[in-house]
Amino acid sequence: MFDLPVVVIGAGPQGLAAAAHLLERGLEPLVLEAGSGPASAVAQWGHVRLFSEWPELVDKAGARLLEPTGWKAPTAGYPTAADWVGxxxxxxxxxxxxxxxxxxxxxxxSRKGRDRLVDARRGEQPFVVHVTDRAGTELRVEARAVIDASGTWRTPSPAGADGLPALGEHANADLVAYGIPDSAAPHRHAGKHTVVVGAGDSSLNAVIELDRIAREHPGTRITWVLRRGTVAGTFGGGAADQLPQRGALGIRAREAVDAGRVGVVTGFRTESIERVGDQAVVVAEDGRKLDPADVVVVLTGFRPDLSFLSELRLDLDLTLQAPRAIAAEIDPNIHSCGSVQATGAKDLAHPQEPNLYLVGMKSYGRAPTFLALTGYEQVRSVVAMLAGDAEAAERVDLVLPDTGVCGGSGLYDDTDGASAVGCCTPAAPQLLTIARAPIQL
Known part of the structure; x- marks a missing residue:
């Protein structure tokens, strides 16, 4: 089995970093990417600028692999996602x-010759990975280990407040979008009415991009729908945020709202999306209806695709669908700024499936607080464990500064904001405070 490759699912930032670490450790990677090119998911939001500076977006093993080719690491600045890819x-x-x-x-x-039910010598069997290519040809690849870095981009959460697609969301798919609008391509929104559903950083980006369109194209309307009962906490820490690029997002979004260019509707839990001619009417559970919109932009988060892992025995938290060992530290019901432990191989392991690891954004399940640097530390630790270097796998090679910004309640408090759940209290040794590199999706 040791002559088999380590299969890495996904050629995004963490998948490619994992492959670089595997090569350094003398292990052979095979990276399987569903898209037609590298980091195909990142490329789809190429116009979005990251909060992270260049040094925080380059994995060390990746840089070492590239240096002999004459590649020079960018040393400063905040790239767009397209820059990151290119x-x-x-x-x-x-x-x-x-x-x-x-x-x-x-x-x-799955495991070779073992479905989900079979216990006998399960961990001794290689993995079998079923793959379909562009032509529809099916392949079967055996692997000594599997690192799933497939992310969550292709499985966005729906508009429905109950976590299910709103009634009519699929039927009216031509009127619904799930990505951040691009002000450089305004045709779909210029002079029209757009409804934005969601409350995270992606929504802030969307509001800002749409506001740019509105200032250049008269007649453009923007309605921002929040499930929570107040706008408190929606705009982040502003100037107090030690992540300047993130703080600026909240400031610009608030300016657009305060100036009346963006209308905000609070306490609105979407139940259905009705079609009226060529427009969509968003309806709340309490019966309220928004004015007809030309586009409904849904930015309610993402979730992991676990369907192709159904024959494996995953040890996941029931709420977040993240590895059980890290779930409590990333729960958005508790953390609004996010103090979490550095997650390594031990935290990401699935006891009944040795040598299987979910890394990157997928490892956070439905939690939205993932960091690029956190992912690079994950794959470093996981690869060290696969190479038999337990000391390196257990070591923490990640230091992150504090954001200096905490909300008064969990990110998913959708009431009146009255509950107070602190997230930046002192913690045990090796507890790292999230900062520097939240990826905008």
């Missing part, structure tokens, strides 16, 4: 060469 992720994928397969969609992962 100047780092795509060159890293090129350096990995034929170890990266594109248009390779993973449809299932």
């Amino acid at each position: 100047r780092y992720l795509a060159p890293l994928a090129d350096a990995l060469g034929e170890r990266v397969w594109y248009d390779a969609r993973v449809t299932g992962v």
Whole structure:
């Protein structure tokens, strides 16, 4: 079994970093990417600028692999996602060469000769990974280990306040979008009415992009729908945020709201999306209806696709769908700024499935507080464990400064904001406070 590759699912930031670490450790990676090119999910939000500076977006093993090619690491500035792909992720994928397969969609992962029910010698069997290529040809790949870095981008959460698609959301899919609008391509929103559903950083980005369109195109309307009963906490820490780029988002969004260019509706829990001609009417559970919209932009978070792991025995938290060992530290019902432990191989392991790891955004399940640097630390630790270096796997090689900003309640408090759940209290040794690099999706 030791002559088999380690299969890495996804050629995004963490998947490519994992492959670089595997090569350094003398292990052979095989990266399976569903898209037609490297970091295909990141490329889809290429116009969005990251909160992270360049040094925080480059994995150390990735940089070491690239240096012999003459590649120079960017040293300063906040790139867009497109810059991140073009100047780092795509060159890293090129350096990995034929170890990266594109248009390779993973449809299932299991143990050789063992379905989910079988106990006997389960952990001794290699993994089997079922793959479908662009032509529909099915392949079966055996692996000594599997690192799932497939992310959550392709499984956005729906508009419905109950976590299910709103009635009519699928039927009226031509009027619904799930990405951040691009002010450089305003045709879908200019002179029209757009409803934004959601309350995170993606929503702030969307409001800002739409506001830019509105200032250049008269007649453009923006309605921002919040489930929570107040706008308190919606705009983040502003100037007090030690992440300047993130703080600026909240300031610009608040300016647009205060100036009356963006209308805000609070306490609105979406139940249905009705079609009226070529427009959509968003309806709340309490019967309220918004004015007809030309586009409904849904930015209510993301969730992991666990369907192709259904034959494996995952040890996941029932609420977040994240590995059980890290769930309490990333629960958005508790943390509004997010103090979490550095997550390594031990935290990400699934006891009944040795050598299986979910890393990157997928490891956080439905929690929204994932960091690029956190993911790089995850794959460093996981690869060290696969290489038999337990000391390196258990070591914490990550130091992050404090954001200096905490909300008074959990991120998903959708009441009147009266509950007070602190998130930045002192904690045990090796507890790291999230900062510096939250990825905007």
